[in-house]
Amino acid sequence: MTNNQPLPPLLAANGLCKSFGGIKAVNNANITVESGSITGLIGPNGAGKTTLFNLLSNFIQPDTGEVLFDGEPIHNLASHQIALQGMVRTFQVARVLSRLSVMENMLLAAQKQTGENFWHVWLQPRKMIQEERQLKRKALEILESVGLDKKVANYAGSLSGGQRKLLEIARALMADPKLILLDEPAAGVNPTLINQICQHITEWRKEGVTFMIIEHNMDVIMSLCDRVWVLAEGSNLADGKPEEIQNNSAVLEAYLGQ
Numbered sequence: 001m002t003n004n005q006p007l008p009p010l011l012a013a014n015g016l017c018k019s020f021g022g023i024k025a026v027n028n029a030n031i032t033v034e035s036g037s038i039t040g041l042i043g044p045n046g047a048g049k050t051t052l053f054n055l056l057s058n059f060i061q062p063d064t065g066e067v068l069f070d071g072e073p074i075h076n077l078a079s080h081q082i083a084l085q086g087m088v089r090t091f092q093v094a095r096v097l098s099r100l101s102v103m104e105n106m107l108l109a110a111q112k113q114t115g116e117n118f119w120h121v122w123l124q125p126r127k128m129i130q131e132e133r134q135l136k137r138k139a140l141e142i143l144e145s146v147g148l149d150k151k152v153a154n155y156a157g158s159l160s161g162g163q164r165k166l167l168e169i170a171r172a173l174m175a176d177p178k179l180i181l182l183d184e185p186a187a188g189v190n191p192t193l194i195n196q197i198c199q200h201i202t203e204w205r206k207e208g209v210t211f212m213i214i215e216h217n218m219d220v221i222m223s224l225c226d227r228v229w230v231l232a233e234g235s236n237l238a239d240g241k242p243e244e245i246q247n248n249s250a251v252l253e254a255y256l257g258q
């Protein structure tokens, strides 16, 4: 039997609203992210992009509307449960644990470790040690792929801004995510490192990771994304392929009118 039904989106936001006092930061926003895509989210400063990310990851609760991840509502799930389901995020200012080493930052992000359970530490110490070894190997592989393998023993706080962003993305990958929400991965990063980050994102997508990216750097958006959503004043302004968005007069007006 053939099944020609299109796959449901990996992430869907329906009618999201969020106000802070009198400010409607997100106002009836609708977004979908297809599995396997690199999806962009752009808009002028203050358009509501980060607030929308916070809602998509249930970091904050919407006033109205719902978010479905893999077809399931996420409003009752805590951040770690959402990560276990396969959605992780990074922040505009990378949130690494400065006083821990790069490796410790990576290991903390790993999911489903036997060692997380107190009784397993007592009952299965060998299994725990094996798992830790495997996790370290995995962490090292990911760190190698982003060029941070020489820094494993360094404090995360000693990394440059760009390297912290790489560490944050590397850490997100430790959770074997289906979807990573990246908040301005190129902001404050030098052009060489931006190119590297873009190459890594393309590689990871080939390996099956879906991305949603907020970014002000239009070269990054245009070169990476399959589809771009545009927010203005908290609401959907446009969505489409990068070249369609580039030539959309309403989008140009929203940016130029800033």
Ligand SMILES: Nc1ncnc2c1ncn2[C@@H]1O[C@H](COP(=O)(O)OP(=O)(O)OP(=O)(O)O)[C@@H](O)[C@H]1O
Binding pocket: 020, 023, 024, 025, 043, 044, 045, 046, 047, 048, 049, 050, 051, 052
């Ligand atoms: N916690 C908060 N309390 C009050 N107002 C907020 C809060 N968070 C966001 N806002 C307001 O909501 C609006 C949208 O902000 P948001 O940070 O989501 O925009 P953005 O598109 O991510 O902006 P930028 O591109 O400048 O980062 C802004 O007017 C902002 O001042």
